[in-house]
Amino acid sequence: MASNTPSRSILIFTCPEFGQANVNLAVLYELLCSDDGFDVHIASHESLEKRVSSVSADLNRHANFHAIPVPLQDPVQVSHAPGLAIIEAFGTIPNLIAGYEPEEYLKAYQACVKIIQDVRPACALVDSAFFVGFDVCATQNLPAIRISPTLLFHLVLQEKPSLQVLWKYPFVASGLAYPIPWYWIPFNIYLTIQSLRRYRNSKQTVKIRKFRKETHGIDIGLPLDSPKGVIILRLSAGLPELDFPVQIPENVKACGPMVLPNRPIREIDPELTAWLEQGRSGTILVQMGTHWDTDIPLPQDRERNIAGIAHGLRILLDQVPHVQVLWKLQIDFSSDGGSDTASDNLLQSVNVPKPLVSLVLHASRIRIIRWLTPEPSSVLESRSPLGKPHIIAVVHHGGGNSFFEATRAGVPQVILPAWFDCYEFAIRAEYTGIGIWGNKTVAPGVDGKELGRALLKVVIADAGKGGVSLGEKARKMGEIIRAKGEGRKIAAEQVLKVARKRLKGNAGADRKPMTEN
16 A cells, blocks of 8 residues: 655646547646646656656656556547447447556556555546546555546536436437437437446456456446545536536536647747738638547548538638638548648649549638647637637537637637547537537538538628627637636646645545445
């Protein structure tokens, strides 16, 4: 067991993938900024060390990195339609986010135990998907703070499960709106029960449960469940204003978007800034996420979806003059004669990739590049010298980071989800009035006409009779979020409070780990 005399240090356990690690790195930044005198340690797969070093270098403060032998998430995930398809998809979740073999789990567990015993942290901040970290905190009697890049609603239900999930709230990726019409309640109940049954009974879930029990006696039914009592606080990137109405327990903290601070885009990429300022009616940013291409397994489906996005953009550009498009598209088209350089515009290559041909007539108003030098949040928040936003709308896949960055910047969203909780963010965008689910009729595919209509609705102010446009609602939401303060600072202060309290010897004495939630 860990020593009862913790050192003045804080430990972060996180998965290395961008979608999970970003919020942890944002909190790491603020912990390093703190004058409380805590040493900060972060443990993850070795692939994250470069990003940790970058955060440290920006502040000229040291973060102690510990490499642990955890398997990376399988990049080839499963795309699926909303509704009934989620039942089968739920059975794949353990393989995607907890794809450990027994020997891999044991190595990761033992490495984490050694780190805790060497560091003797006052507390641990643990990524919601890093279940080994929670197991280790339980056996080592270390208070754990769970941090999640997803919606507040999900953390509330984890802390305080309720049968209301059956009849009041739409099940994840059900495609149902809130509140659920009474005639869809039986369908929602069926989806919930069958999906969770498939998840609980999957081969990987059974395997994980078996070797967790054999390793240290923790017997929990689901891979991402945590031993009772180990989690003393849950931190969410969500806010009540961005979610369905729920009663928030005392130990769940809605921090708001946790985003690393970024230098102004003018300092990072002056050439891109100059191009953005050419758009008299603003620019549409299209960024479909790092894994969007690989999460759609068949090449023909990927090509069809890219062509669908191109068609939707063509409809917008045909009808709205002076609007520009900046599209980050990481798919390699080199075999089709496309550009080989990440910063080159694919529409200006010798042989334009086939799915993009429909945009050639508007090539002067579109930049399609493989990588953005500035962070997406910098682009979303960029403004002209007169204070006018460069980005008037963003098209994305519904990832948590993309959703929260856009809401914080006050930019309306068109979301094209293809799997799991991406559908949740699309539904929240429509529920709060700050965006549109842009492929509702064909998800996980993309229909150009449907996307075109969504883009026109966002770009052309359509407030209806006395209503408020999507753009105005998004702008006001951004003001509300920013007024609450930086999510990363709020989260870091919560972590520091727990660490200070532990050092005073006032926390964790009566905890009884090793039992099921």
